[in-house]
Amino acid sequence: MNLPERRLKLNNRLLPWLVGVLVVMQLIAPYKGWMILLVGLGSVWLVSFVWTSFLGNNLSLSREIRFGWAQVGDRLEERFTLANSGPIPALWVEVIDHSTMPDYRVSRVTGVAGLSRNRWHTQRVCTQRGTFMLGPTTLQTGDPFGFYKLTLDYPAAIPLTVTPPVVPLPAIEVSPGGRAGEGRSRPDPFERTVSVNGVRAYVSGDSLNWIHWPTSARQGSLFVRLFDSTPSGDWLIFLDLDRQAQVGEGGDSTSEHSIILSASLAARGLQRGQAVGLVTHGQELVWLPPRTGDSQRREILRALALIEPGSRSLAELLSRAYPASGQITSVIIITAAARGDWIETLFPLIRRGAVPTVLLLDPASFGGEAELQGVPALLNDLGVTPYVISRDLLDRPEARPGQQGQWEWQVSAMGRAKAVNAPRDMSWRALS
16 A cells, blocks of 8 residues: 555644743743643643654554445445554544445544554445445544644545446347347257257247247247257347436436346346347447457446436437347347337338347336337337336345345254355455
8 A cells, every 4th residue: 555645733723822931931930830831731742742753653554345346236345454563552543434435434433552453344235336436545643632633644546336236137038130040059069950959938020930839839829949050149238328218316217227127138148148239328328249258248237337318319329220230139129218209210120130129117117207108019010029117127025136245144954154155256455
């Protein structure tokens, strides 16, 4: 940690003024009482100065954090170590935190004896997405008489990105893109031919040639075949952050629920091996082409952590994006736009082979006056699968966000607690 900036301040100017008056009185009219007061006050002044100066040279603070990123709902843990390498104790030390994270209060008043250290841990739950600074930190201490105040400014700070939570979602079948169908590629198949490896429920946009009639007859609903060695459509998520279409405020707004839905769907697709991309235009344009892998997951979550609603409409976003969408793209649209004036912009996407899946956030469930009215019916007429998302979708007990920094324990029959889910990164990182 960088060396702190030290500032020593005399709290009360009355002490030097009294000492000066006593000196003048002793010179003008020598008196034993003046001398006793002069020696007493001068000694206190000297002891206070030496005490505080020793603390300034011997006190040090280190601050460490376990995780470099977190999700909303995660527990953030920090470790503070206040060390005193000198023999003079610090009877009181105020630790002042200047972090920018909302609802994050780790300031405290403590003390430390001479030639010892004081260590403590703090735990707080991340309540808001974004990038925040942990640190800098200020120490304030002084002498027992309160004549001097010593301030040590530690400039060390570290950025912490808090991403939206990835939560369990109900069954949302993303309509497959492409001409040949959606499938799972087998590594090194014996023959480079199309073969069936399973079935799944039919969704709008599936070819009728894919229907597996025996399974459909047994189940009483349509099922389609899954093929090996066929191209799997990329997922391209269009997130509507038009400020005029949003309802609610803070964590109860449609914009926050839309962001959580985007993060959760992207994580689901990437986990299945899909290439997932993100297009949105809040205050700034975010365009992440479909890719696979954990690095893409981090990029999407980082973008969603920083995005804020803007003035671009969904119709404008889709009309600008369709020339870049491929023919094997599964388009996922997440919006709270109840008027449906953006539906006509889906025609060019459909003609190019993109198969949209629309997640409609119901404005009425978020306290808005607008209703979806006939938007789901219009989408069904186009062969587009709509899902109406209400506010209570993410308020279910099982939708508890955050695992980074959270412990899960299981108690055995013998009464012993065993950790079944430990935080992934348990190393400490110093603020720098």
